Amino acid sequence: MIIYAKATTKLRSGAHIGTKTSVSSIMGKVMLAIAPATVFGLYCFGWSAIFLFIVTLVSALFFEACCLKLAGRPVKATLFDGSALLTAWLLAMTLPPFAPWWVGVVGSGFAIILGKQVYGGLGQNLFNPAMLARVALLISFPIELTTWANVSPLFFPHSPDIMESWRITFSGIVPDGMTGATTLGYIKTEFSQNRLLPDILKDYSAISNFFGWTRGSLGETSTLLLAGGGVWLMQQKIITWHIPVSLLATVFLLSSSFHLADSSHYVSPFLHLNSQAR
């Protein structure tokens, strides 16, 4: 009896077998790696952060769906491959927690439309769409992008409640005394007051910076959780050590050389490694 091969594709060459890894599973693993830092950030900055996070993700999916429709690509099959969601997630992590809702929407639109789809969609982008949008937002809306919320965790007595948070995100009404400067921003302003580093850094706590109990972007405050996610991605072989290590080494070497030259004006390399980018 002759047996005929019935497989659906017309593949004529190996490998006939493959790994279970797919684009979606890679995206999923990256999301898993950044989830701890994000959840911690959402807890630290409360309902406003959660609202902003949701708005950014939902609008990214909306823009992605529109672009796919316009490009004549299968919307259902591609929309949930995880790439648009991950882009929006990364963008949201870099936004100030009390930023108004439209910052998330504009950012998502910029990332998905101009950062990704105009180049041809998934895999064709020249720059990281989320980071491109972050830069565009910072240039366009410097005030909104540099208003840093105090740590005001969910269900803490002095944190804004859900209605107050709703007004922060959707009406742009930020109550007084709820914001301040990040570590690096604080150092910069205090220099203009002619203070010197040892004096400025009296109240600085490396521990709270390391764990993330400090002002900063929505998901970027915790050095510990972010580094942990990165190490896990390396262990999962999603990324290799080369890029993160070269970036961090560059920061370390440059800041070391300045710090060694004048330690009263340039902070130690460890403070740089331990704090956010701003």
Place this chain on the structure above:
Amino acid sequence: MLRNLFAKPRLRGGVHAEERKSATENSPVITHFPLPKKLYIPLQQHVGKPAEPMIKVGDTVLKGQLLAYSQGMISAPVHAPSSGLIIDVNDYPAPHPSALPIRTIVLETDGKDEWINIVQVDDPFALAPEEISFRVGAAGIVGLGGATFPTAVKLNMGRENQVQTLIINGAECEPYLTCDDRLMQERAAAIIDGVRIMLHGMGTASAVVAVEDNKSHAYSAMYTAALPYPQIEVIQIPTRYPMGWDRQLIRYVTGKEIPVGARSSELGVTIHNVGTAYAVHKAIRYGQPLVNRIVTVSGGAVALPMNVEVPLGTLINELFSFCNVNADKTARIIMGGPMMGDPLPHSALPVVKGTSGVLALTKDELRDKQEQPCIRCASCITVCPAGLRPLDMANNIRINQLDTAVDLGLKDCISCGCCSYICPSNIPLVQYFKYASGEVMARQQAQHKSEQTKKLMDARNARLDKIARLQAEEERERLAAKAERERRLAAEAVEAEQEVS
């Protein structure tokens, strides 16, 4: 320690594919396969020129009788796998993804399986080395790991290049396949004897038998068999596909990297498969040409997966019914392993010398998903054992920039399938490369042809010019002669007139 740290890595790229060997690795080779009624023996079962038949329809032949002789430098003869009647010499589908017909001898077996008069050799080491490679060539032995390069040619090259190291490839790195593993477990002494004969045939001092460390039984059998012979070392090598690729194995064992375009024998290394060594033992000791081989039949659609020794020319149909293959569950039939093997459209195709396995895979075992965009994760670069950039090559091939792909190293691609295996977007990279290689070759042939045509045209024009020139010269000479004659005639006439007057 420091030197080790900065030494070049002995393994480049590669993947840890799921092995799926357990179905067949622990049961003995079946040797009582019922003799098929008809055997389909293709005349090309090797790299090189097809063999030329020397029998005609209606001849009765004995097992081991020469059916077709080798043609040219790189070719191999074909022998009768059993005794019987030649009923056809014609075109039949080849065991190839296209199943296009090739010239094939059809033998109707008589059931007696009667050997032709064969000459046994008691002491092969008394034979001259040239005689060894001559007999190996006459026995139709080719590389049985799947490359099917004529073994005699390799032995000769080894002797001429005074090779110092013979590597015997027992890696069997393809998933599913266990035919070499079983052969090593069951017939280690015969393989080691074949290795000794090959060493003698090449005039080489020592051999290294390399077995992947997932085959501990095969390793210990080979180790024990090789103990009496200090010139043969049996080693374990890491399990990592494509460990059995000759250049990877040579780099791992000797630390030498074979340059692009060079042959391993030029660097003093030759590599042969364990199955080939066994065939050499059979051919030299017992005078038996290559007429059967061990085939792994495995895959999810096979109810009784096994290793079975069958005559060459057995139809895969018969193997499949012997092993109870479920036709409905068979999504793809593969000859060879799942990484590099060829998919066959159907099972009415014969087993040939290079058939290490026949797999009937179910849909669940296959990767049969839609291609997605490349996300530039670079996994393909990490796993490529040839050190290429598969994604760049594929992108250039997609936009038909084949020259760029060739510059990126297309010709160094060995189609091992690591890139296709690892790709999270299911991009059939190897298919791009195979297409491009074929296209590049076709273009080169077309260019060669047009150059030839141009040369012929130029030659023709030159010839016509020469003819025209010669004709013009002749014409000029003729005219000159005519004028001369007329002048003379006139002069004679004048003279005559003067005489008259």
